[in-house]
Amino acid sequence: MASRLPVLILTGFGLNCEAESRYAWERAGAAPELVHLNDLLAAPGRLMDFQALMFIGGFSFGDHMGSGHVLALRLRHRVRDALRAFLDRERLVMGVCNGFQTMVKLGLLPGFDGDYFTQKMAMAANDCGVFQNFWVNVRFERESPCVFTRGLTSMPLPIRHGEGKVFALDRAILERVEREHCVACRYADPATGDAARRFPHNPNGSLNAIAGLCDPSGRVFGLMPHPEAFLFPENRPNWDARRLSDALPGEGDGLQIFRNAVEFMR
């Protein structure tokens, strides 16, 4: 087997999905390494040792000034050049939940015209006003250039966030996101497959039911639902009833997103 692809998982300051994210990358055939934010700040050039960078979920800096806000600020001030170089070399960046929020605040997403450091869109408080944890149906957009979601149609995934509403005040931004197929996935009504407008299928009021975005290159991707929390078939609600009609698969659906990334990097 070829040497495993190195993936940097950023940790520290209240981020908390490092264990399952590491396992997901390992299962997908990569070689993930947990790197504390302070260790990256001390040597930003280390980023170049990796093929992919993952911003994981959690509560960076407690989300005290808005989710992902302070982490984005710190990255902008202290890791910007290294990130820029990393992106220039066409490497992969993935963010989940807090990681996605951080990427949007930083401007990595939607990342139009290679401008990865100007915030264009926002992550607003859920319309329901509170943190929510339940499973939703996520539909992947076929036209999206996203390399992480290639070949995927839909999967159930858990959401767990208080500020997950993808938002833009400027309609032109939203239109451009759609035009350039930067919507990688949406919340969808499981019965019809249509983009979900209302709670609970659209859990946060996200505009155009956007659950995840990618940049126009498809190599930078973030989403609110948690694929790394669906690595085992038993993670899925009601799995014990489902096994009566279909044999359970050997692994959770979420793993495929990580496999796609590894496949692309090979």
Added chain:
Amino acid sequence: MAHRLEIGNRKGVRDVRGESVKERAASILGLRLGAVRTRTVYKIDAKLAPRELGAVRAAFQDGVMDVSAYGRLRAPAFDWLVEVGFKPGVTDNVGRTARVALGDILGRDLGPGEAVYTATQYFIRAPAADREAIMGLAVNLLANTLIQTVSLFSAGEWRAAEPDLGAPAVCAAGPAEVRTYDLNVPDGELMRISRDGILSCSLEEMRAIRDYFNSPGTREARAALDLPPLPTDVEVECLAQSWSEHCKHKIFAANVDYTDERGRRRMIRSLFASFIKAATEKLSGELDWMVSVFKDNAGIIRFNDRLNLVYKVETHNSPSALDPYGGAMTGIVGVNRDPMGTGMGASLLANVWGYCLASPFHDGEVPAGLMHPRRIRDGVHLGVIEGGNQSGVPWARGWEIFDERFLGKPLVFCGTVGVIPARIGGAPSEQKAAAPGDAIVMIGGRIGKDGIHGATFSSAELNEASPVQAVQIGDPITQRKMYEFLIEARDLGMFRSVTDIGAGGLSCSVGEMGASSGGADLDLALAPLKYEGLMPWEILLSEAQERMTLAVPQERVQGLLALARRRDVDAAVLGTFNDSGAFVIRHGRRVVGRLDMEFLHGRCPVMTIPATWAPGNIPGPELPRKGRRDRLLLRLLGSVNGCSREFKSRQYDAEVKGLSVLKPYVGALADMPSDASVMRVEYGRNEGVILAEGVNPFYSDLDPYHMVTSVADEAVRRVISVGGRLGHIAGLDNFCWPDPVLSDRNPDGPFKMGQLVRANEALYDVCIAYKVPCISGKDSCKNDSTRGGREISVPPTVLFSTIARMDDVRNAVTLGFKTPGDVIYVIGSTRPELGASLFYRMLAAEQGRPMDYGGEAPKVDFAGALALYHAMEQATGGAFLRSSHTPALGGLAAALAHSALGGRLGAEVDLSRAPAERVSSDDEILFSESNSRFVVSVAPNHCETVENLFSGLPFGRIGVVTGTCRLQIRGLDGRTAIDAPLDALSKAFKETLHGV
């Protein structure tokens, strides 16, 4: 003067926070408001150059959604403005993070005096409301005036006022002072000293302290250190904390002079030793998986060859009564530190929570000084939600019990399961001890005046004089950083021992760890402080959160401190452990206290407490006339104790770590509470852990003995129901009692102590019978409140939590019916045990005599239950059960409804075929809460096997699962007792607390 930055939403952005205020004002306070707009205010108390001001403003706001301005941002139309800020010294987590951000923006380290403070503005449209109504809104909904400041302006007043540029910095008091206590005074005066100082010491303890300081040996040793002849505040406070009920469990350690219901009198030496520990010790010969019990911060059991599990459940009642949000957050974040401080430090796997509260719909009087139970409930939930979610620990179990007797003091249970490698650095991970010469290192947060006297305060009743400082606010992120650092340092072998800093602060933490080396020398002046002006005794006692104590070999100190800096964790060397036999406390060059370790830990006087037990005679409710029970079942499912808690539960994160197998909510629509939760412990392996619990304070009104056996049985049978096995189950006992110590003010103390004896006898019996040892526990025995002249005591409450090993999580069984045509069985006998049942309590309440729910209490037939449980193990182990659910509140009727809703499938059953003893009415068979029963469904091809497994046991085939979406139950005479559509059942079950 601070720079005042106001940030609000741009036009077109929803103000969800404002909408929520408007909604809650209407639903909770009945106050109709127009639009509410909110703003966040940052008061930046730092030197900023003019060009820096713009950069800071741009960076603090959201680049898309926000507008902002220094001084004043243009106000929306409003009639009233409420601004809520923090009082000086209160933890302001957002402000603290903003300070970090400020440093990044400015590209420099901030000075010690530079800080950021936050406040929130509420611009309220309410032309009809008067000042009093808005002030009511402010203090009852928006702010807790114990910890927060409120400013209220009319629109006119606001226009006339200057912007508030003040920063709530703590003003440093004078130099460190040490006072002395003259304890050579009459007894009355001793007790006054104890009360006024919130020492919560008894007369006997005060005398013991006095005599200790008068003894020649003590005088000589203290004089040699230049201590004054009289004891210092540092010494007396340290003793009071270490000897508090909270720390020493004096009631469970006391001698009990017990007279039982037949008038027989005997002396019991320590309830803990005689019953709880005795049962565990007796079982330790048979069960080989107990690794460490009762001696560390949490119990440790073996999971597999490589890993051990750690479990602790705590209560945080008094702080949650004063500040529900902060108190409860401290509860969950605090109990996380128990596994972290157990053995060489465990990783965190799952949280559990449970609350006993007055109903959120309480419409009676609330005694002066207490909060409305809905506000307490909202705050408690939010505190544990934010504390748990931000810590990255999934919740596995949660429950709520409502009763008016929790109006005075809520019970807030929080627990945490941890996992630790069985061996660390080649040695068993449960072994640890500070060695003489090791450095005392404090890690985590800084010390402030928060949480002073927590240990002694929780050991007293709540009253108007309860201290404000007893409230702490947690900072889950500071703790998360410390947690990751701790595990990293552990794996690098950097320390020899670790323990939590909780109740009593450094005095208890260092004092206890010093017991293993034989002494300690602590310098309080080396402790990192949040602000200046703390007296030495305050530094010693502060329960400021997110701290732990390490014993670090001298050669590892520099490495540890360097790692702490890299991980942004405060760490400081505060002294050394030694074997001098004394705990010497310094403040800089001056010695401020000295206590013999032996006196500190071994000489707390033992109380003798009188106890009597005689069963009461509580009348029962009037029974309804014969007939259908459809509507009664709907009322039961919709009652506040019978209904779904999903609305609040969905705000807790159950998924982080991705190890969940059976979550707290299961079923076809994932909206039915699971009997027990199951999760993996490691990625890629199929072994798992099962968590469950039982709690039912209502049975205590009949007999605490049957209360305890019932809740323990429930906690065990829930494990069995999902596929667990006896012999692999451990228990945790949490007692919450009204004050059982006889005094002038507590004349019925002996009865409450008698109830405690009954409960302990039961605990011993059930633990032995089921071979379920208690591996950890906690007692809280002062759950009384005197406010506005009214005493409210909680009913005797025991939470029994279970933790069990499961060999293969893929065999887990849930409660929901799975397929039409499956056969439904009832396993276990129903007896006419309706006393204190949900059914009786509902009838009593509806009849206007809410306490008249007497009757026969549910009992546990241990031998009968064991036979059933062993048969159940075979049935689940062979994957013969499609579903399994254990009836509890609401009996078989509620259980059948739960299983039907779990599958969104109907059922047709005949309860005359359910096993029963002495049962003579439909109400008994439907609603009796007899223990040790299951409702299971079985695929037709497995019926014979299952029937063989249960042959000779109480077992009945009662009907089938149907595709009709109706629950149809025939009663004893063959006539329809219940016929209800699932939609109606679902609506009743889910509606009551939805949105509340």
